[in-house]
Amino acid sequence: MSPKLIDTFWEFSNPTKFKRLAKYIIPMSAGIAVICIFVGLIWGLFYTEPDYKQMETVKIIFLHVPAAFIAINTYLMMTIASLIWLIRRHYISLLAAKAAAPIGFMMTIITIITGSLWGSSTWGTFWVWDPRLTSFAILLCFYLGYMVLWSSLNKLETASNVTSLFCILGSIFALLSRYIVFFIDQGLHQGPTLSLDEEKNIDNSYYFPLILSLVGFSALSIYLLFIRTITEINNHRISLTEKRVGKDD
Amino acid sequence: MVLRSGSHLIIAFTFFFFFSVLFALSTLGTETLLNLIAPSGIWVSLLISVLLTLNKIIHQEYENGSTDFYLLSDFPLEIILFLKTIIHWITVSLPMLLIMPFIMIALQIDLEKLLVLLTIVLIGSPALSFVGIMISCLTLSNNSSFLITTITIPFYFPTLLLGIYCTNNTDLDNMSLAYILLGLNTLFTITISPFISAYAVKLHYS
Numbered sequence: 001m002s003p004k005l006i007d008t009f010w011e012f013s014n015p016t017k018f019k020r021l022a023k024y025i026i027p028m029s030a031g032i033a034v035i036c037i038f039v040g041l042i043w044g045l046f047y048t049e050p051d052y053k054q055m056e057t058v059k060i061i062f063l064h065v066p067a068a069f070i071a072i073n074t075y076l077m078m079t080i081a082s083l084i085w086l087i088r089r090h091y092i093s094l095l096a097a098k099a100a101a102p103i104g105f106m107m108t109i110i111t112i113i114t115g116s117l118w119g120s121s122t123w124g125t126f127w128v129w130d131p132r133l134t135s136f137a138i139l140l141c142f143y144l145g146y147m148v149l150w151s152s153l154n155k156l157e158t159a160s161n162v163t164s165l166f167c168i169l170g171s172i173f174a175l176l177s178r179y180i181v182f183f184i185d186q187g188l189h190q191g192p193t194l195s196l197d198e199e200k201n202i203d204n205s206y207y208f209p210l211i212l213s214l215v216g217f218s219a220l221s222i223y224l225l226f227i228r229t230i231t232e233i234n235n236h237r238i239s240l241t242e243k244r245v246g247k248d249d
Numbered sequence: 250m251v252l253r254s255g256s257h258l259i260i261a262f263t264f265f266f267f268f269s270v271l272f273a274l275s276t277l278g279t280e281t282l283l284n285l286i287a288p289s290g291i292w293v294s295l296l297i298s299v300l301l302t303l304n305k306i307i308h309q310e311y312e313n314g315s316t317d318f319y320l321l322s323d324f325p326l327e328i329i330l331f332l333k334t335i336i337h338w339i340t341v342s343l344p345m346l347l348i349m350p351f352i353m354i355a356l357q358i359d360l361e362k363l364l365v366l367l368t369i370v371l372i373g374s375p376a377l378s379f380v381g382i383m384i385s386c387l388t389l390s391n392n393s394s395f396l397i398t399t400i401t402i403p404f405y406f407p408t409l410l411l412g413i414y415c416t417n418n419t420d421l422d423n424m425s426l427a428y429i430l431l432g433l434n435t436l437f438t439i440t441i442s443p444f445i446s447a448y449a450v451k452l453h454y455s
Contacts, residue, residue, distance in 0.1 A: 141403040149387070152396050161452040162387045169383070169445065170403065176434070177406040183430070184414050 015233050018092050022226045029223040036216030044209035060118040062209060066217035067110040071139065074104030074221065078146075079171040082164035092229065094160050095236065097167060098150060099228035103221055105143040112136055131181045138177050142170040156236075258340050261298040265345050268294035269352045287356035288366060288416035295345060295370065296405055299377045300398045302341050303385040306333060307450075308392045316389075316450060326450060330382065331443040338378040346371060365419045369431065373412040376435040379442035380404050386449040407434055 044062035081097035084090045115133070116126040127133065149166055153159035272290035276283040307330075310316050319329050349370065353363055384401045411431045418424055 138403065138406050141406075145400040145403050148396070148399050152391055152393075153388070155390065157455075158390055158453055161455070162449065165445070165449055165452065166384075166387055166400065173404045173407060177410060180407050180410050180430070180434075183427075184410065 015092065015237075018233070019230060022230055026223060026226050029219045029226070033216050033219035033223055036212050036219060038216075040209045040212030040216050044206075044213060060114050061206070062213045064111060064114040064118060065210060066214045067107045067114065068136070069214060070217050070221045071104055071107035071111050071136070074100050074107065075139065075142070075167075075171060075174070078104070078167050082167040085160065085164050086168075092233070094164065095232040096225065096229045097164065098160075099232050100225055101143055101146050101150070103224050103228070105140070105147065107221070108136060108140050108143060112140070131178075131185050134181045135174075135178045138174055138181075142174050146170065156239075258302075258344070261302045261341050262344060262348075264301060265294050265298040266348075266352070268297055269356065273356055283357050287353070287358050289413045290356065291349065291353065291366070291370065292373075292409060292412050292416065295342070295374065296377060296409060298345065299341055299374075299381055300401060301394060302337070303381045303397050303401065304392055304394045306337050306382060307386055307446075308389060311389045311450075311453075312392065320451070320454060326447040327443040330386075330446045330450070334378050334382045334442060334446075337382060338375050342374040342378060346374070362419050366416055369412065369415045369419075369428070372428070372435060373408055373415075373431050376408040376438045377405065379435075379438040380408065383438070383442040383446045383449070386446040389450065389453045408438075 041062055045059050078097040078100050081093040081100070085094040085097065112133075115136075119128070120126045146163060146167060149163050150159060153162060269290060272286070272294065273283060276286065307316070310319075319326055346367065349367060350363055353366060354360075358366065381401055384404055385397050388396055388400065408431075411427065411434055415424065415427050415431055418427075
């Protein structure tokens with residue numbers, strides 16, 4: 001990264017500048033999200049051949065995989081944002097982490113629901129304690145713990161420090177449990193089929209709609225993230241103002 | 250001081266006993282089921298009992314102001330917290346390890362397996378104390394054991410998963426890697442716990 005880009009990044013710790021950026025990002029990401037999800041899902045659901053074995057149910061992949069992708073990467077994003085808060089006291093980054101938690105939580109729920117619907121028709125059961133399902137249950141626990149911690153501490157200063165530390169530790173322990181779960185059992189899921197390595201990829205007719213819907217979901221989460229971050233900023237300003245007014249009285 | 254205010258020890262002890270009895274009674278009428286889940290039952294009861302004592306260690310001192318003096322003194326906070334965690338393990342987990350053989354016999358565990366199971370719990374249980382203290386330091390300003398329990402349980406997954414895996418498969422041959430991993434997990438938590446908890450305590454004073 002060039003030094004200039006880093007400087008611009010730190011500039012966004014100023015809420016006003018961040019809002020100015022958000023004014024461009026929000027409509028753009030919303031547009032990308034609508035177009036990509038619409039095209040990706042329509043293409044995926046109606047213009048691809050059904051699988052020879054799983055028939056039409058295989059098309060859940062267009063919801064399941066992007067949601068799982070966002071669920072995991074949101075936690076990663078929260079970890080990085082918390083680190084930035086603890087090191088540089090980058091104020092927006094903290095509020096972004098706080099805003100991201102419910103998005104990741106919902107994406108985890110969507111993954112689990114679509115996954116269990118898919119599993120019910122292909123594996124014959126809604127839920128098994130397969131490694132990936134277990135990892136997602138654990139991820140859900142960490143999201144819940146993070147949100148519970150935010151809501152239970154009153155002082156903003158302590159709450160922000162503590163939740164950031166929780167998030168960073170959580171990512172370490174979630175990774176640990178994930179590898180332990182995979183060490184214990186290999187599971188029912190198929191191996192990775194989306195990678196940069198061309199030969200391992202799934203068939204092209206599935207590949208392109210899947211990528212489109214991945215991009216769409218990412219744009220959707222960016223859109224939600226920005227909106228929620230701005231809400232958090234406004235909330236914080238309101239509470240600060242209330243405090244100041246209270247002191248004057 | 251922890252020993253002197255020993256009430257939490259008795260509570261944890263009783264709770265461990267009750268929880269084991271509950272576990273045994275929940276399988277009433279099916280002896281084979283008890284055989285299958287007894288080792289996991291030991292782990293879960295130990296975990297719950299440890300969880301309930303966590304808010305007695307550091308929170309009381311934060312409220313009565315002892316932590317202020319720790320911070321003011323030249324002695325490193327990390328060492329104090331490390332010693333406190335060791336004391337927590339000695340006062341909570343060790344007594345349970347002592348009565349565990351009797352509970353294991355009551356839970357229909359074979360006598361040959363008993364020593365192996367005890368060793369596994371001995372290896373794994375320090376991780377429970379160390380992780381618990383580390384996470385309970387995060388919630389110093391809120392002394393509710395409900396909150397601590399909620400946010401600590403996710404961090405117990407690595408220990409619990411490995412521990413239950415080890416205890417359930419004692420008759421397999423190639424388990425040495427799992428034992429080593431359990432030991433490594435404990436060592437890892439011992440290594441990071443004092444530093445993280447000291448950092449967390451200092452965050453409350455910043």
